[in-house]
Amino acid sequence: LFMKKLLALGVISFSLSASLAEARFFLGVEGGYEMSDTFVQAGNRGHVVWGSSAFENKARIDSWTAGANLGTEHQLNDLFGLRWYFGVNYGENTNQKLIFQIQYLDFQLGADALLNFVNTGSFAFGVFAGIGGNFSKGSFTGNFFKSTDETAHIAQAGFFGQVGLTFGLGEHNRIDLTARIPIMNVVLAEDGNPIYNPLRFTLGYKFIF
Numbered sequence: 001l002f003m004k005k006l007l008a009l010g011v012i013s014f015s016l017s018a019s020l021a022e023a024r025f026f027l028g029v030e031g032g033y034e035m036s037d038t039f040v041q042a043g044n045r046g047h048v049v050w051g052s053s054a055f056e057n058k059a060r061i062d063s064w065t066a067g068a069n070l071g072t073e074h075q076l077n078d079l080f081g082l083r084w085y086f087g088v089n090y091g092e093n094t095n096q097k098l099i100f101q102i103q104y105l106d107f108q109l110g111a112d113a114l115l116n117f118v119n120t121g122s123f124a125f126g127v128f129a130g131i132g133g134n135f136s137k138g139s140f141t142g143n144f145f146k147s148t149d150e151t152a153h154i155a156q157a158g159f160f161g162q163v164g165l166t167f168g169l170g171e172h173n174r175i176d177l178t179a180r181i182p183i184m185n186v187v188l189a190e191d192g193n194p195i196y197n198p199l200r201f202t203l204g205y206k207f208i209f
Helices: 002-021
Strands: 024-037 048-050 060-075 080-093 100-119 123-142 150-169 173-187 199-208
Touching: 024 080, 024 173, 060 100, 060 199, 100 150, 123 173
Parallel strands: none
Antiparallel strands: 024 060, 024 199, 048 173, 060 080, 080 100, 100 123, 123 150, 150 173, 173 199
16 A cells, blocks of 8 residues: 555656656746735834725825736646746836835845646636745835935835736736735834735736747
């Protein structure tokens, strides 16, 4: 019985290794929209905020985001796939007439599981879900607490989840519609300051080599 289990484990490991060996490298770009609330998210260094306060409606901020990513995609079979990626995004608020302005860089490392509902070889349609970690650095400039403008620096790290729809076009092209949801963020700045934890919605394109 032990030998049968060991043999089965070996077969599974070999199959997985063979699938992973067929990994395909990709480069991608994305752009989209972010929504958040910033007023109640300030805290001391080490302060943790769970989720997103995008619907607090106390100091709503709308932003655009654009980024690039790279990673590898692993098709386990016609239905299931995995991918990991590293990404960098830059963003600013969309309304430059607001009393505060935001600029930031966001670095992400994550992994997704893909499920194909349709996969003909020339066209694929499915969904994906994943989890990742991120580090963000940037600045808020505005008159939150004084009559004159002041700058608060953002430095934070956290975890996020994401879900979306994915479309495979031919052998090398993939289009993703993604919703990213913050799980938690922790303040890293020495003097505390705000946390920026938006909901992010993006349209992305990946070229798969």
